[in-house]
Amino acid sequence: MRQAYHEQLAAVTDELVLLADAVAIAMDKATSSLLDADLDLAEAVISGDAAIDSMAQELEERMFELTVRQQPVASDLRSLVAALRISASLERMGDLAVHVAKAARLRYPNQTLPPELRATIVSMGQIAQEIVTRAAEVIRTRDVAAARALQAVDERMDRHHRDLFGVVLASDWAHGVEAAIDITLIARYYERFADHATTIARRVIQVVTGDAYIDIPKP
Amino acid sequence: MRQAYHEQLAAVTDELVLLADAVAIAMDKATSSLLDADLDLAEAVISGDAAIDSMAQELEERMFELTVRQQPVASDLRSLVAALRISASLERMGDLAVHVAKAARLRYPNQTLPPELRATIVSMGQIAQEIVTRAAEVIRTRDVAAARALQAVDERMDRHHRDLFGVVLASDWAHGVEAAIDITLIARYYERFADHATTIARRVIQVVTGDAYIDIPKP
Numbered sequence: 346m347r348q349a350y351h352e353q354l355a356a357v358t359d360e361l362v363l364l365a366d367a368v369a370i371a372m373d374k375a376t377s378s379l380l381d382a383d384l385d386l387a388e389a390v391i392s393g394d395a396a397i398d399s400m401a402q403e404l405e406e407r408m409f410e411l412t413v414r415q416q417p418v419a420s421d422l423r424s425l426v427a428a429l430r431i432s433a434s435l436e437r438m439g440d441l442a443v444h445v446a447k448a449a450r451l452r453y454p455n456q457t458l459p460p461e462l463r464a465t466i467v468s469m470g471q472i473a474q475e476i477v478t479r480a481a482e483v484i485r486t487r488d489v490a491a492a493r494a495l496q497a498v499d500e501r502m503d504r505h506h507r508d509l510f511g512v513v514l515a516s517d518w519a520h521g522v523e524a525a526i527d528i529t530l531i532a533r534y535y536e537r538f539a540d541h542a543t544t545i546a547r548r549v550i551q552v553v554t555g556d557a558y559i560d561i562p563k564p
Numbered sequence: 565m566r567q568a569y570h571e572q573l574a575a576v577t578d579e580l581v582l583l584a585d586a587v588a589i590a591m592d593k594a595t596s597s598l599l600d601a602d603l604d605l606a607e608a609v610i611s612g613d614a615a616i617d618s619m620a621q622e623l624e625e626r627m628f629e630l631t632v633r634q635q636p637v638a639s640d641l642r643s644l645v646a647a648l649r650i651s652a653s654l655e656r657m658g659d660l661a662v663h664v665a666k667a668a669r670l671r672y673p674n675q676t677l678p679p680e681l682r683a684t685i686v687s688m689g690q691i692a693q694e695i696v697t698r699a700a701e702v703i704r705t706r707d708v709a710a711a712r713a714l715q716a717v718d719e720r721m722d723r724h725h726r727d728l729f730g731v732v733l734a735s736d737w738a739h740g741v742e743a744a745i746d747i748t749l750i751a752r753y754y755e756r757f758a759d760h761a762t763t764i765a766r767r768v769i770q771v772v773t774g775d776a777y778i779d780i781p782k783p
Contacts, residue, residue: 409638409642409645412631417632419628426648522733526744530748
């Protein structure tokens with residue numbers, strides 16, 4: 346009985362990793378749709394979100410049935426609660442990929458981004474890939490050191506986020522209010538995306554160490 | 565045993581309502597700090613968020629112990645999972661009140677809002693109060709009709725959100741990029757706040773009807 350339970354718990358972990366992979370692909374496509382003003386790709390991300398939501402929903406149902414059927418002990422239940430929270434974070438990260446894709450769609454066939462900001466968004470897209478990929482690894486391995494290391498990746502994203510504010514607010518900003526707002530919101534989507542990834546890492550740390558979840562406040 | 569369990573589940577519901585009340589107060593103060601450029605009030609909201617986070621954390625621990633000790637049946641467990649999700653939404657709503665307060669603090673001693681937008685923000689603040697108060701009622705009463713009715717309140721908030729975009733993008737916008745960005749982000753905080761409240765309502769509907777959670781996509 347206990348063994349079957351642990352096998353099923355391992356299956357839940359595998360599915361969380363698959364969900365994280367799907368979110369990584371969605372954000373990668375969303376970034377490309379934004380950089381290339383690619384409407385088809387943007388539409389694919391937007392319509393593809395239903396599949397991510399279904400995965401999260403099925404996972405939740407599965408964890409739920411597992412709890413009812415197997416009556417887990419405290420430590421296993423803690424893992425299940427963390428898994429529920431992690432799947433909710435991943436679902437929200439999928440939504441943020443959709444927001445990025447919608448920002449691309451909104452200005453099509455024009456470019457959403459002024460040329461001089463492309464490099465920053467390329468970098469934010471890369472950091473988004475790195476942090477979600479590393480979060481998936483943390484879910485899989487439960488490696489606390491790797492989980493803590495995500496904080497530094499998140500700080501790189503935060504730096505870009507702050508820098509973009511500086512750019513759109515500079516006196517030589519030549520692209521008007523609309524572009525400034527687009528950039529502000531897009532920067533926030535990437536920043537939130539990375540923030541959810543660090544929340545996932547903190548949930549894993551909580552399960553492994555038994556410490557209470559600490560929400561590290563941002564300045 | 566079953567009776568003690570149901571009493572404890574009722575206590576969880578009471579605490580969720582208290583948490584919602586605390587969030588309502590935080591958002592009310594945040595709105596006032598923004599409208600009055602009141603730094604002390606803004607600081608109170610920002611530092612007060614730790615108490616909201618602790619409430620959510622303690623509630624989570626309590627639900628957790630309840631599950632381990634009482635080995636709930638499927639229907640009770642469904643309520644507990646929903647309560648976990650609801651407490652996470654309320655915690656996020658508290659964070660959004662902090663974001664509004666930080667927007668006030670950032671421009672102090674100046675006003676963050678141009679005079680002609682005050683009325684809209686007053687209205688968004690009122691809708692925020694209405695929707696979180698009604699969400700608390702839905703948590704308490706599990707009234708499905710009342711839960712469904714939150715959708716219409718959310719739509720009023722969405723309308724303001726869209727209208728504000730129109731204002732800052734209009735050709736006669738005279739307050740520059742910085743104010744446009746402030747307004748855009750503030751409008752988004754209120755919109756997200758209301759959105760979380762409708763998510764809470766949908767979680768309650770899910771528990772009562774047994775239907776799967778449906779995330780109603782926004783246009």
